[in-house]
Amino acid sequence: MAEGENVNDYLSIASYFIIKKFKDAKGRDPSGLYFNKIMFLTYKKLRNKINLKLPHCWYRYGDEVIKFSMPNNICWDHEDPDKTKVFWRYNPPKMEDSEKVKLIEKTVEQLTEKYADNVFEAIRKVYSHAPFDFQKRFLELREMLYGINNTFNWDATSLATISAPVFSSAFKTFPVSNFPSLKRQKEITEKAINIILTSNMPDFNLVKDFSINFWFQFCYHLRTHNMAHENVPKEILTMWRGKIELEDLKYRRIIADLLKLLARFYDNVYSFDILKDEIEWKNKDDKEAEKIIEDFFNN
Amino acid sequence: MNEPLVLDTNALNSKDLMYWLRSYRGKVILPIIAYCEFCYYQIVLKRKTINQIDALLRTSNIEIRNMSKSDVSCVIDICQDIKEPEFKKNWRDYMIGAFAHLPPHRLITENVDDFDFLGNRVIDPVSLLEKYDNKGKKRKRRRKA
Numbered sequence: 321m322a323e324g325e326n327v328n329d330y331l332s333i334a335s336y337f338i339i340k341k342f343k344d345a346k347g348r349d350p351s352g353l354y355f356n357k358i359m360f361l362t363y364k365k366l367r368n369k370i371n372l373k374l375p376h377c378w379y380r381y382g383d384e385v386i387k388f389s390m391p392n393n394i395c396w397d398h399e400d401p402d403k404t405k406v407f408w409r410y411n412p413p414k415m416e417d418s419e420k421v422k423l424i425e426k427t428v429e430q431l432t433e434k435y436a437d438n439v440f441e442a443i444r445k446v447y448s449h450a451p452f453d454f455q456k457r458f459l460e461l462r463e464m465l466y467g468i469n470n471t472f473n474w475d476a477t478s479l480a481t482i483s484a485p486v487f488s489s490a491f492k493t494f495p496v497s498n499f500p501s502l503k504r505q506k507e508i509t510e511k512a513i514n515i516i517l518t519s520n521m522p523d524f525n526l527v528k529d530f531s532i533n534f535w536f537q538f539c540y541h542l543r544t545h546n547m548a549h550e551n552v553p554k555e556i557l558t559m560w561r562g563k564i565e566l567e568d569l570k571y572r573r574i575i576a577d578l579l580k581l582l583a584r585f586y587d588n589v590y591s592f593d594i595l596k597d598e599i600e601w602k603n604k605d606d607k608e609a610e611k612i613i614e615d616f617f618n619n
Numbered sequence: 620m621n622e623p624l625v626l627d628t629n630a631l632n633s634k635d636l637m638y639w640l641r642s643y644r645g646k647v648i649l650p651i652i653a654y655c656e657f658c659y660y661q662i663v664l665k666r667k668t669i670n671q672i673d674a675l676l677r678t679s680n681i682e683i684r685n686m687s688k689s690d691v692s693c694v695i696d697i698c699q700d701i702k703e704p705e706f707k708k709n710w711r712d713y714m715i716g717a718f719a720h721l722p723p724h725r726l727i728t729e730n731v732d733d734f735d736f737l738g739n740r741v742i743d744p745v746s747l748l749e750k751y752d753n754k755g756k757k758r759k760r761r762r763k764a
Contacts, residue, residue, distance in 0.1 A: 388687060388688070392692075397721070399722065400724070403722075546691045563682065569680070570680040572716050573642075577642060606641075611642060612671075612675060612678045613678060613679075615636060615671075616674075
């Protein structure tokens with residue numbers, strides 16, 4: 321235990337039990353993905369009796385803890401939640417033999433038993449708490465894009481036929497009123513995917529590119545929304561909000577580049593004003609970039 | 620999503636890298652210490668303006684990253700066996716390297732040897748562009764086949 325650490329720091333105790341119980345059951349440290357999900361479920365399950373004050377937000381792969389604000393004893397050895405192992409460093413947290421500690425331990429034990437071998441079920445359970453329906457629909461899309469195709473090795477046309485309505489209904493649930501600044505980008509992505517899926521030669525890699533990049537851009541906005549985070553320090557929220565402008569520009573460039581690629585293979589791209597305007601914007605942006613870079617290095 | 624890249628100050632001298640980063644699908648991080656050093660060279664020694672610098676970074680999708688408490692913890696982890704004279708001489712490298720401490724971050728620098736504490740996750744700008752160019756070629760070949 322670090323010097324000065326409080327007795328019965330419930331967030332530390334719950335984190336410690338999640339790591340320990342998994343390690344006891346499986347003989348290895350849990351992944352970041354597992355840790356995030358079980359932490360969230362523990363927090364939700366205990367909420368009426370013990371408030372763990374878990375600092376967390378909704379982001380790319382569901383709900384995740386805010387690493388910077390978690391107890392210092394918890395370590396991650398990789399940036400990506402599905403690749404990192406989470407482990408506890410130094411001594412266990414200091415805890416009394418109280419009812420609350422017993423309740424935390426029992427809750428973690430139950431969740432470990434249920435989900436240690438089935439992180440996917442935990443992900444689904446966590447997503448049932450997602451603040452926006454669009455997140456749940458996007459999870460279905462991800463499962464479809466990365467699951468069905470890999471499992472059954474379907475041809476592109478059949479995959480397009482079954483996935484078109486899933487995309488369409490997912491985009492219908494996009495919470496425009498909560499994220500008005502993403503309205504145009506959503507329309508561009510939706511239109512582009514529709515062109516691919518209704519064509520004779522649907523390119524699923526391009527569909528994945530469009531949907532994932534739009535999702536990543538959306539998540540920079542999502543985590544700052546009041547309904548999508550709790551117990552996050554103001555400084556971190558300020559930092560996240562400060563990053564949005566640059567990320568929006570970056571993802572606008574990425575998606576516009578994808579549109580340029582789309583226009584090379586699909587005839588009807590320029591018949592939609594919104595797509596045509598976006599490609600023109602990117603061409604102008606490329607010219608400006610060339611001027612900025614050349615001026616900087618030549619003068 | 621590609622690996623996040625962390626730029627050392629001297630990586631910003633590569634015009635090719637600045638062009639290439641515009642289409643890179645991953646985070647590109649400039650540690651605040653490297654930003655400060657770059658500003659000194661460009662503004663004080665080369666009479667550039669802060670607006671020119673910021674326009675360049677924005678054009679290449681480069682994010683300036685402040686140092687957090689966890690980055691400081693990384694510096695301390697890296698420097699466990701470092702003697703004081705060496706720290707005093709190279710503290711800047713340790714601070715920049717700390718931003719790439721966690722895999723899969725990769726540090727881009729002209730001085731690869733100065734960051735041997737990051738193992739094989741350090742690369743110079745030319746080798747980085749070659750690496751990705753080769754990947755692209757492989758992908759294209761596979762598609763054609």
